[in-house]
Amino acid sequence: MMAATLSRRALLKAGGALVVTFGMPSIAGAQRATAADRAPAPSIDTTSVDSFFAVHQDGSITCYCGKVDLGQGLRIAIRQMAAEELEVPVDRIALVEGDTALTPDQGPTAGSSGVMRGGVQIRQAAATARAALLALASQRMGRPASELMVVDGAVRARDGGSGVDFGALIGGRRFDVKLDPKAALKDPRLYRVVGQPLPRPDLPAKLTGRHVYVHDLVVLNMLHGRAIRPPRPGARLLEVDTNSIIGLDGARLVRKGDFIGVVAADEWTAVRAARALALKWSDAPPLAGAGDVAGWLRAGPFEATQSLVTKGDVAGTLGRHGTQCGGTYFWPMQTHGSIGPSCAVADVRADGATIYTASQATHKYRPTFARILGLPTDAVRLVYLDGAGCYGMNGHDDAAADAALLSQATGQPVRVQWMRGDEHGWDPKGPPQLVAMTASVTADGTIDAWRTEMWLPRATAGLPNVPLLGPDEAGIAQPPGISTGLITQNGDPPYGVANVEVVVHWLKGAPLRPSNIRAPGKIANVLAVEALTDELAFAAGVDPLAFRQRHVTDPRGSEVLRRAAARFGWTPRDTDARRQFGGRGHGLAYSHYKNNETYIAMVMEVDVDRANGAVRVRRVACAHDCGLAINPDGVKAQVEGGILQTLSRTLFEEVAFDRNGVTSRDWHSYPILRFSDAPEIHVDIVQRLTEPPLGAGEAACVCVAGALANAIFDAVGVRMRTVPFTAERVKAALASARASTA
Amino acid sequence: MPTYRLVVNDAAHSVESRDPAQPLLYVLRNGLGLHGPHFGCGLGQCGACTVLVDGVAARACTLPVSAVGSRKITTLEGLGTPDRPHPVQAAFIAEQAAQCGYCSNGMVMTTVALLQRNPHPSDDEARAALDGCLCRCGSHVRVLRAVMRASGRTPT
Numbered sequence: 003m004m005a006a007t008l009s010r011r012a013l014l015k016a017g018g019a020l021v022v023t024f025g026m027p028s029i030a031g032a033q034r035a036t037a038a039d040r041a042p043a044p045s046i047d048t049t050s051v052d053s054f055f056a057v058h059q060d061g062s063i064t065c066y067c068g069k070v071d072l073g074q075g076l077r078i079a080i081r082q083m084a085a086e087e088l089e090v091p092v093d094r095i096a097l098v099e100g101d102t103a104l105t106p107d108q109g110p111t112a113g114s115s116g117v118m119r120g121g122v123q124i125r126q127a128a129a130t131a132r133a134a135l136l137a138l139a140s141q142r143m144g145r146p147a148s149e150l151m152v153v154d155g156a157v158r159a160r161d162g163g164s165g166v167d168f169g170a171l172i173g174g175r176r177f178d179v180k181l182d183p184k185a186a187l188k189d190p191r192l193y194r195v196v197g198q199p200l201p202r203p204d205l206p207a208k209l210t211g212r213h214v215y216v217h218d219l220v221v222l223n224m225l226h227g228r229a230i231r232p233p234r235p236g237a238r239l240l241e242v243d244t245n246s247i248i249g250l251d252g253a254r255l256v257r258k259g260d261f262i263g264v265v266a267a268d269e270w271t272a273v274r275a276a277r278a279l280a281l282k283w284s285d286a287p288p289l290a291g292a293g294d295v296a297g298w299l300r301a302g303p304f305e306a307t308q309s310l311v312t313k314g315d316v317a318g319t320l321g322r323h324g325t326q327c328g329g330t331y332f333w334p335m336q337t338h339g340s341i342g343p344s345c346a347v348a349d350v351r352a353d354g355a356t357i358y359t360a361s362q363a364t365h366k367y368r369p370t371f372a373r374i375l376g377l378p379t380d381a382v383r384l385v386y387l388d389g390a391g392c393y394g395m396n397g398h399d400d401a402a403a404d405a406a407l408l409s410q411a412t413g414q415p416v417r418v419q420w421m422r423g424d425e426h427g428w429d430p431k432g433p434p435q436l437v438a439m440t441a442s443v444t445a446d447g448t449i450d451a452w453r454t455e456m457w458l459p460r461a462t463a464g465l466p467n468v469p470l471l472g473p474d475e476a477g478i479a480q481p482p483g484i485s486t487g488l489i490t491q492n493g494d495p496p497y498g499v500a501n502v503e504v505v506v507h508w509l510k511g512a513p514l515r516p517s518n519i520r521a522p523g524k525i526a527n528v529l530a531v532e533a534l535t536d537e538l539a540f541a542a543g544v545d546p547l548a549f550r551q552r553h554v555t556d557p558r559g560s561e562v563l564r565r566a567a568a569r570f571g572w573t574p575r576d577t578d579a580r581r582q583f584g585g586r587g588h589g590l591a592y593s594h595y596k597n598n599e600t601y602i603a604m605v606m607e608v609d610v611d612r613a614n615g616a617v618r619v620r621r622v623a624c625a626h627d628c629g630l631a632i633n634p635d636g637v638k639a640q641v642e643g644g645i646l647q648t649l650s651r652t653l654f655e656e657v658a659f660d661r662n663g664v665t666s667r668d669w670h671s672y673p674i675l676r677f678s679d680a681p682e683i684h685v686d687i688v689q690r691l692t693e694p695p696l697g698a699g700e701a702a703c704v705c706v707a708g709a710l711a712n713a714i715f716d717a718v719g720v721r722m723r724t725v726p727f728t729a730e731r732v733k734a735a736l737a738s739a740r741a742s743t744a
Numbered sequence: 745m746p747t748y749r750l751v752v753n754d755a756a757h758s759v760e761s762r763d764p765a766q767p768l769l770y771v772l773r774n775g776l777g778l779h780g781p782h783f784g785c786g787l788g789q790c791g792a793c794t795v796l797v798d799g800v801a802a803r804a805c806t807l808p809v810s811a812v813g814s815r816k817i818t819t820l821e822g823l824g825t826p827d828r829p830h831p832v833q834a835a836f837i838a839e840q841a842a843q844c845g846y847c848s849n850g851m852v853m854t855t856v857a858l859l860q861r862n863p864h865p866s867d868d869e870a871r872a873a874l875d876g877c878l879c880r881c882g883s884h885v886r887v888l889r890a891v892m893r894a895s896g897r898t899p900t
Contacts, residue, residue: 073844208845211780211820218779391844646882680884
């Protein structure tokens with residue numbers, strides 16, 4: 003159906019606009035995206051304004067965005083950025099997200115890059131478009147552009163009179179101008195839309211059951227499919243007992259190599275068939291690390307040992323002039339824990355494929371799916387539709403591959419939704435981390451040396467993709483690759499220490515297939531950095547807030563510390579070595595995300611029950627400086643969400659597995675934070691109109707575990723270094739502290 | 745094929761199900777095209793599938809279609825529309841109390857059921873009622889504010 007030469011215009015006619023209207027029924031402008039089919043088809047390169055914007059004859063605008071809204075509010079933030087530069091109301095802009103046939107490739111929606119890079123690029127395209135509209139109007143009106151201004155979707159003379167609106171100027175036609183990286187941006191002092199807490203356009207539909215998630219998509223002649231995974235990764239499929247699903251009318255088997263699935267017109271029949279199907283599998287090598295992941299990390303063999311930071315003379319300084327503190331921290335494997343199991347719909351035909359997916363990386367996965375299906379890349383279209391929040395690469399891309407394989411085999415569109423056990427069991431996991439840190443503080447309270455050593459699964463952010471399950475089982479070659487995200491960042495202190503070393507030992511793989519999970523690696527690293535900083539402050543007899551203020555060199559860092567402390571009502575902590583611990587405590591953590599992005603400071607108050615070890619977080623205050631906050635309420639929601647999710651990860655979460663695979667396959671065996679666990683949260687967004695916008699999805703997460711560990715210390719005097727901080731672990735730490743002081 | 749008469753959102757429907765144990769959720773989503781209730785776990789653990797059965801919050805993912813009988817089912821769609829939302833839906837919108845929104849169905853339906861039996865719940869009562877609803881994005885504090893708003897109090 004889809005030929006390589008098919009244009010964006012034709013694709014829109016073929017149904018792209020339908021998808022758009024699904025997504026944003028409450029945005030009036032979205033409906034008008036159908037008008038884009040009257041615009042000549044632009045090529046989708048990122049250097050052309052036409053790749054990002056189409057102005058329609060009625061003056062409405064379609065914005066084509068390679069980044070997607072995963073629930074983080076990009077859908078409104080991008081519109082605000084475009085609307086501000088184009089001087090149009092937000093609701094006149096329709097947004098098309100992450101459709102490989104319609105949007106430019108702006109990279110995966112990951113690493114808090116949506117606004118910071120995707121939005122900034124679109125803002126620049128909008129500024130270029132505004133200049134082009136001024137030039138067109140200048141010609142049309144016979145007046146120099148300097149005498150004209152852009153107001154409410156029209157160009158007018160500054161000295162009054164009627165103007166000419168965008169639709170009349172260029173509606174239905176191309177700009178034919180290159181994105182100008184130097185096009186003048188609007189003066190931030192004149193912002194009317196950016197910086198406003200506009201409500202998200204998708205929530206009315208989401209809260210009334212009208213929003214179409216990929217889970218809700220229905221395509222003509224669609225079958226429902228389920229893939230059945232082996233009892234242990236790598237097992238070969240030896241026998242299929244076809245009799246086992248006789249009686250389940252309409253259920254059909256699909257097998258390709260060791261990939262096995264069922265399809266049926268009726269979803270419940272497919273579910274029952276997947277459960278009933280009797281299969282015989284071969285043995286396979288047992289999973290590494292079962293029972294002792296930390297020991298496995300420490301043991302090697304290591305592919306490489308890499309020196310990440312070498313500054314000053316650590317060997318000659320550490321512990322020579324003062325008190326030395328340190329410890330080893332462990333962060334377990336965790337699941338993304340999406341509330342909706344991954345889902346996708348694939349329609350694979352002889353000459354092309356359309357895959358509806360909640361992928362964070364439709365463009366990146368396009369060549370992967372082309373290879374899997376044996377099709378040319380330009381005959382494969384991935385269309386983004388909302389899924390359940392994913393926070394990294396969960397099972398969505400695997401579900402899409404399952405659907406694609408099943409659709410190719412049956413010749414019909416196939417919808418695959420994983421079951422709960424599939425998602426908990428098979429989504430790629432956040433990698434385990436072992437981090438040891440040692441540092442020393444001089445008698446005058448200065449950190450003089452710091453050493454960090456990490457043992458981690460290889461991070462290969464440069465390789466194409468995490469290999470997908472279905473194609474692996476089907477024996478389809480995939481380029482090697484894992485992607486853990488940049489898990490070594492923030493392993494050094496953000497405190498201007500003169501002598502610093504950071505070394506990492508890389509292991510080839512991980513017990514379970516790893517992928518990126520929110521704020522990859524940095525939560526554990528900042529936990530270790532901030533817990534050790536707290537220890538150093540205590541050893542020096544200095545209040546933890548004063549100690550950090552003394553060491554922080556960046557004024558923006560200093561300001562978030564000050565504001566978080568003020569918002570919380572920080573009171574200096576007792577740093578007497580003989581102090582008593584009363585069961586309630588305050589803890590603080592600070593970070594500069596990736597050392598070059600958002601600044602965060604967080605204060606937390608906890609109660610610890612000495613009898614059973616239960617930790618109750620009462621209050622959290624966070625000051626957050628991500629530069630220009632496009633939508634402060636959206637930023638706030640991200641910060642709140644990051645705090646709650648990371649509290650959940652720190653207090654409760656660890657994937658349980660044995661030699662065969664994951665054993666924590668539901669919400670009982672893998673508990674997460676509940677309403678009764680949610681603390682009061684106070685967020686202070688530092689608004690910096692003249693600074694570039696930075697990411698907000700991840701940064702706040704990195705301070706949570708550190709602030710929590712420090713609060714627990716302040717409450718009961720024990721240092722928690724192994725995540726999760728379950729009641730059992732805290733109780734054990736209390737018992738062992740009592741034993742050592744007895 | 746066995747046929748079941750269901751009353752859903754005040755309308756009578758006749759649905760077929762070969763398997764009497766088929767959960768109501770599949771019938772609502774695939775048979776009646778009601779996508780408000782979502783599949784989350786199929787185990788009654790997360791609440792994403794919540795519907796009202798005679799006004800009481802229930803898990804459609806574990807309720808066999810054959811067990812519904814003449815009881816009245818209400819789904820998220822049956823409460824209100826984007827233009828005319830139910831007061832609880834309006835409160836969630838006002839508080840921007842969702843991120844991905846996949847789990848929101850359970851929160852909204854559970855809140856409607858809560859306010860029917862307890863129009864002015866305390867914060868603790870609201871938390872207790874919602875404790876069976878899982879949210880991964882971390883909208884909890886906004887959801888609790890939405891419950892207070894829906895119960896007629898100004899959230900702090």
